[in-house]
């Protein structure tokens with residue numbers, strides 16, 4: 001799978017795994033994957049005689065040997081280590097198939113468990129490789145499946161996760177890709193055997209399907225590109241393909257004729273080093289304000305494995321908000337809500353929101369679609385609060401949209417994330433100065449840790465403080481950006 005992303009990554013995985021650096025988002029993803037994997041083991045271990053291959057203890061060779069021994073016993077094997085056809089694979093679930101099933105009486109079902117809510121192209125590659133190795137190892141396969149989290153599943157409580165996973169049968173597809181995988185493996189072995197690292201430059205492959213864990217390392221070895229093409233917003237579709245096939249790394253090599261007006265603006269101001277500000281447009285967009293001006297931000301959690309009854313996987317639950325208020329005479333106030341009780345946070349959040357947001361005033365948010373979706377979901381769930389929630393919804397104004405249209409600073413590097421825009425307009429405020437939580441992924445990790453029953457009160461307090469500081473900075477940032485743009489006129 002490393003080879004599928006980039007041959008250089010495979011070489012580094014084999015020869016220099018110590019150079020890996022996983023960003024916080026990957027850590028969150030791995031934690032979710034571990035949880036779903038653990039649950040899958042209990043779901044597929046119906047007779048409770050399954051065996052887990054612990055590669056940490058046994059090592060790769062030991063894991064493969066142990067799997068070999070267990071194959072004779074015909075019990076479900078989790079993280080089964082297989083070797084064949086020049087490849088090795090660790091299979092999430094390998095279980096004896098029911099007698100008489102396709103593949104013969106001693107055949108096996110191979111199941112790869114994924115924590116995502118749908119099947120992805122990289123899952124198909126992954127399972128094709130596993131099925132190839134299993135077949136080459138002489139294991140007759142009755143079926144090959146990916147089991148991913150079913151977003152339609154509703155958790156009813158009592159630890160009943162019987163239907164959490166949805167299986168997609170890829171038996172025929174994986175069989176049909178046997179030769180294709182053989183070619184990948186031959187290529188992968190040639191790459192791994194190289195004495196030196198493949199001379200591949202960083203590019204679009206470094207973030208597909210995930211951010212490569214060697215990105216920081218690779219970048220330090222390259223002559224820095226003055227104006228990386230990745231700074232272009234919405235680098236998608238045919239433009240992305242053009243960048244890839246033409247191996248373009250620098251914005252200067254990208255023809256203007258291929259760019260949208262916003263991309264062109266980013267390119268021009270990146271090259272000139274001068275910020276862009278449409279003063280008249282910003283003034284016009286922000287002229288219409290009803291006092292007090294309100295600045296609101298939500299934090300929400302999505303769990304792959306639902307823990308609250310009558311909820312489903314990846315349902316969004318807002319658990320925290322911060323609200324800054326600014327009156328016409330310049331008085332600034334602040335309110336907040338943070339629920340770390342561990343109870344389903346929706347109702348308390350909705351009630352606190354309605355209690356603390358003043359009944360009048362324009363409500364500025366950053367990327368309104370997120371807050372709008374949360375408020376709409378709450379109003380669907382709580383009919384008695386629907387009226388006031390809908391009234392609040394109608395007062396939201398997206399400050400991000402104004403900033404995207406009217407402002408750009410080269411230091412944003414093509415991104416209008418709040419943490420990128422803020423230091424360019426309000427240098428004394430910066431998310432980098434926050435300790436503990438300074439982005440949305442870290443906020444979710446902090447929330448999940450804080451609601452665990454075994455988290456100590458002291459640690460919970462520490463997490464609560466970090467979450468409060470983070471969310472408060474977001475709304476202070478909204479307020480200060482709004483003021484800076486209005487003052488710029």
Ligand code: SF4
Pocket residue numbers: 005006007008009010012200201202203205206207212213214215216218
């Ligand atoms: S950072 Fe990019 S170039 Fe380097 S190994 Fe990863 S994918 Fe390849």
